[in-house]
Amino acid sequence: MTHSSTSADQRPYTAVLHQFVGMGDLVWHAQYFREIAKQSRDGQVSVIASPTTFARELLGHEPWVREIIDFDRRPRRSEKRAGRHSGVAGLFRMGAELKPLGFDRIALFTHHANRAIVAWRAGIAQRIGYGTSVLQRLLLSKTPWITGYKGPAVAVYKDATAFMLAQGWCDAPIVPRLSVRPDALARMQARLAQLPHPLHAFTIGSSEPFKQWGAANFSALANALAGQGHGILILGGPVETELAQAIIAGIEPAYRHQVMAITDGTVSETVAALSLAQTCAGNDTGATNIAAAVGTPTQVILGPRPDLEHDPKHLHMIKATHLLDITPADVQKRLLKSLAITI
Template identity: 60%
Template sequence: MTMTTDTRPRTAVQLQTNGMGDLVWHAEYFRCIAEQSQGGQVTVIAAPTTMARDLIGHEPWLREVIDFDRRPRNGRRGRHSGLDGLMRMGAELAPKRLDRMVMFSDHPGRAVIVCWRAGIRTKLGYGATWLQRLLLTKAPRIAMYDGPPVTGTYLDATAFAIAQGFCSAPLVPHINVRPDALARMRERLAAWSQPGFALSIGSSEPFKQWGAENFAELAARLARTGAGVLLVGGPSETALAQAITAGIASELRPQVLSLTDAPVADTVAAMSLMRACIGNDTGATNIAAAVGTPAWVLMGARPPLMHDPSRMKMLEGASLADISPAAVEAQVLAGLA
């Protein structure tokens, strides 16, 4: 066994929420915790749907990613579902000899069971209820955010990180681009029209979806300015990207490129090469802002995102359907000018 003189605790951080955008919101706080942990690194425990390996797997502060396969979206029983699954997770963590678990969660009970089985003594969490305070290690507590839910997750994480002394002020979300992914995307986009605009066309919920017709009109408007337009989504958005492209005049289609087949790391790299990103309230628009690309988010009448006001602008209206492509084009071009 390798001996070390580093007396800082060997640390895991656990993320309760399941989305890529949620991971992006937390990554800078994970980095701060790593700075106070053994070897300057942390183990990240997160749902597979966060795509943590693709988003932060290359970060120097990351020791490893461990999937918490508790509630998969495809209907199967997760490896870590139920009490037996939590015990299995704890058994998998036990050989890692972790000293503490930092839980970004408002329901830490399941992770506490994992900690018990893994032999992790220090369990830090929000502590917002008497039961949490009973289960968790004694430490500063926070009052949970009680406003509109859009960025409540980020605000709770921020309050927790500051209360625990991991940082002294709110941190704007940031992730680094994988160099190999950046090289691949530079090559793939080399012959494409520039400057490019990314349209984030995916959505986790139907009420967040602006629609193929609107995206097609916006893409055509941007293409007429001489810009390239990148339709960004995952494999499940392939048909939507095809519908958008079909709605664009044939002479403009060469300027519109669909990117629904790329690994997440390559999509992140592509976002970093864009002049701006415009899209639904989804992980991709959060990723764009986190790599430094100005992002406009189609919100309609929903409460605004508040975690990155300098790079994320809200496109608001009486409803999502009331936001016109012409108005979006005007607002984005004016903002960039």
């Protein structure tokens, strides 16, 4: 895809490049990409992101997204392959692939100088980035730089916010939000129709073992909530199928008709399902951040890790010295409290 140089819209033809590989990281950036789109050709941007972020499922339906371009640098370990854009050669390959697209401007949401190499190789005249290293600044257009966040919370959203403010693309932090694809919403409404309400979603995935609360805890939480007549929706990807089965096996047989596990849905269907739940509780994973981004009161079973501060209204941390010190009763109490506020 190339753009027409004769377009009446003289705003810059723009790409945004997202550094990170997780869905949650992309969720934190989405609203900022939309703000840049408002100030770009045709009110759109091209989003360059890792396939592991599922950007097409999360953002591909948005009117401000011109296209999704894969930056295949760090595939999932389970794929057992090298990324097309891995290594130094991969960076130059990525730049060569972008060059024919003719971008006027690129916003690099990253501290890494190597992404600036991609933009330079692509021949993009205006290369705007964080500028937190001397090498990166040498490869970027001169614009206001930022200082990387060093506080107690997770830095990714903080740095993206500082970058947006420094460039004048927004005048205050923006809380991440996602829109739900209508077709996915219709499918999930039909699929979940038989579950009782209030409905609690459990997001059971985890990118690392130290983030995993465990099947026994999720089962105990499900038993406690189902015993009150509530519905339970267990959400994960295909790799969580066995875990979901273990959770269900730990739920009292009398309650299992109130429980559904979905590990075969698309990411857009997960977004839709989370929008239909009254609360969400889960590990520190992408789906948990998605729940908050669609406005569902969410409890992150976080343990001793840094806080997530991007959405204090919808995203709440349950912390302890050790993750497994957090009990099902702790989480149940938090969910019922947020439910009482919502209804």
